Amino acid sequence: KLPLDIETIRLDFPILKRKVNGYPLVYLDNAATSQTPQQVIDVIVDYYSNYNANIHRGVHSLSQEATDKYESARKKIQQHFNVANSHEIIFTSGTTHSINLVANGFAQELEKGDEVIVSALEHHSNIVPWQMLCEKTGAILKVIPMTQEGELDMEAFHKLLSAKTKMVFVNHVSNALGTVNPIEEIIEATHKVGAAILVDGAQAAPHIKADLQALDVDFYVVSAHKICGPTGVGMLYGKEKWLNKLPPYQGGGEMIATVSFEKTTYAELPHKFEAGTPNICGGIAFGAAIDYMNAIGFKNIAAYEHQLLEYATKELLEIEGVKIYGTSKEKTAVISFNIEGLHPYDIGTIVDKLGIALRTGHHCAQPIMDFYKIPGTVRASFSFYNTFEEVDLFIGAIKKAKMMLQ
């Protein structure tokens, strides 16, 4: 029995009705970006049709309406992640922006010879900003190694921690492999040595409702477009004490208390980190996307996606020459794979001709590809609106591509 009424849910997504290259779209690139339900599209149309105005500045009604909706979206996000204060939620343009904001601020916390720890399973956006920070400060970047199964080597992680460690940054879920990392254990051990931790929740957010107070994490970052929201908006959660301590990332309007040529003082949280006119409509739609996902329910989503993952994995492994990367028992509905002797790009191109959207390449995680000594993989990533019939179409298309390429 399925935990979700998929046929009804699919009616919410206009894009799922379209054809690609003459075939019904089978969208299996959800880890790159999710599709948008009508409920969220309606909110976007309503904003531009009825109350488009700049926020926090105007006395006029439209401005107040937009401000109220934007701030109420912040509260929705706060509640969703069980955060103590709404000013601990900073609107950003997405995960990448959120990480850069923290990495930039952390320069003042680091001295030459201090250590920061990254994991081998990261997306480039959770590697490069920290490398830039290390270059600036002379801090040393240490890496938690990974195992053949695509899990973090936790024994090695515990050995890397010391009094020199100032910061740890890991993802909750790997975008390239789908591995769910043991962040509870990582957070606890990081705090034991007195360091701070940032968890990249970009890939966890569509599948797992994280309770940030229970996790006791210092920073948690998310992009709205992975959870049925629009692109160009996301959040940074930071503990109040950290957000007060870190300097602003950008200067400009909105983020000040007073400005004179002698001295500027900064606004209170969250505005200190929100310089300039933000993605107002995007923020409001982010809130609507969270409402939409919660109405379906994260337990139902996880249970259903797990069934899809098990079925697709079993069917795929029946094809000769298939090798799946990332075989952890703890994983979201992502399958990264190759077929012996075939290039992932060729497979992706042929199945696209059959309407199947997959991702091929290094998935912005080149260190993982280097570890497996491969140029890239084919990645199928599933969402709650995918069906078992779509898995069959995907498997059929892969078989066809294999026949054509061999």
Ligand code: PMP
């Ligand atoms: N981290 C992870 C784990 C991701 O999957 C992504 C998006 N692919 C990002 C960070 C970057 O997110 P964005 O491009 O929305 O800033």
